[in-house]
Amino acid sequence: MKEFCLITGRTARQGIALHAGKTTESYEKDVAVIFLNEEDMQELGIEDGMSVLLRTDFGKVVVRAAKGNLPKGMAFMPYGPWANLLTSSNTHGVGMPDLKGLKLYISPTEEEIWDWKRVLEEVKKGEN
């Protein structure tokens, strides 16, 4: 399976949406999303707006796929609870987890995009 490099970061839309509330649909729309290179999407058989299952060594999550201005092999997610299902709390002794440059695997899925309640349930279950 093709390996991607996951970068998480701030987006303006996420910054705008968070003031309406983190339990709102607009926040989910702007944060439960992964941006990918168009050619990568074609290779994976993914269309804009489709659900995708994302998996790292630390967890998994289902979000919406969207076209982004990214190099091949790179994926970008806004900071937030969806991206953090994929991150590890190992800070290598400095306090800062690895939030950029994670190995990521992506596959199309029929599953619906997880809402914030499902994200919290998954966190509580603690299974990868």
Add this chain to the structure above:
Amino acid sequence: MRIENVVCPFCGCLCDDIAVEIENGKIKSVAKACGIGRSLFMKHDEDLSFPSIGGRRVSLEDAIEKAVDILGRSKHALIYGLSSTSIEAHRKALELAELIGASIDQTSSICHGPTALAVHQTGIPTCTLGEIKNRADVLVFWGSNPLESHQRHYERYSLFPKGMFTPEGRKGRKLVVVDVRQTPSAKMADMFIKVNPGEDYEVLNALRYMLKGGELAASEIGGVRVEDLRKLLDVMLSAKYGVVFIGMGLTMTRGKYHNVEAAISLVVELNAHTRWSVVAMRGHYNVKGAASSLLWQTGYPFGINFSLGYPRYSPGEYTAVDLLRRKEVDCVLVIASDPVANFPRDAVKVMLELPLIAIDPKLSLTAVSADVVIPTAQVGIYVEGTAYRMDGVPLRVKKLLDSSYPSDEEVLGEILKRIKGA
């Protein structure tokens, strides 16, 4: 009523030229703010938190009393957040940490904490945003995307403004963006340098080597052609006044504080040739203030523990994510922050298993999940207070409206008073 020169309490730019129109006790319109700032002001009364215990609505008095009970009995509490509240609230939080022997950490630990660690090693040649506006002719944004994170930075402080010695504004400035992807900020650059993810350290040190006259045997370093590094170095050396802006692209990626050390060292060495400074692109509006207030009161900027009655500093040990990962605390007090939305999953899992208290004006995911929620009046909307801009300049944020809830400072003061009196 129109209020001019309002300070925006969102990001480290702390823009202080916002105009707000108030009608019938509500904000009716906002001028000059960026999209995110506009959203903050216009949606100030949406999604507000309310006093609760176990998800059940209670009186404010009961919520405070429950928090006092949890914190008063704790053997090792974690107090976390602070970057979106005032210096006045930080002081109370710190006093509380000392009183109950807690660990106290602020959001720098998952933001520019690695920058602080680098500064311990190298020091930092820095400047104010005013100096940049008035003097800087070469700007290098490294791992930073201000058009999305600090939306008015280009406009107000760095790229576009016409200053005392920069009368041409944008025309008189060169913009370089170094990043792993072509961000919206990079699209506006005169020079975009695309680095391989996790290889900033190599690129920065290659530049340092070339600056010292070294000839590289390789044709490419970290995904960048050596001839492009030479061009970048020539641009840097041509500056009358250059500034490197450090973003999360350096602090959150492999190498972390080593990346920042390399960036600062490059700037130090450039000063043998021409004037260069470094500015960290601080995220939350008072995260710089949180680091400063903890620093001046304890000697340390984040990751501090009071269990022996005096402050001890150990990033990686007393930082929030590490304390949670190792399950070393028995309760968590979150002030004006949302770690449930922003921490890695296994740190959040531990947090949700512990007694969790949220002091927050908004219904964040931390507030939604907390055992005790104490709503407060948002600083910069309902409460005035002091905040530090990303360059360390303190500004007074204004009170625009009345609130029925107390401030973070007042709630923390009340908790302190009751624990002391118990």
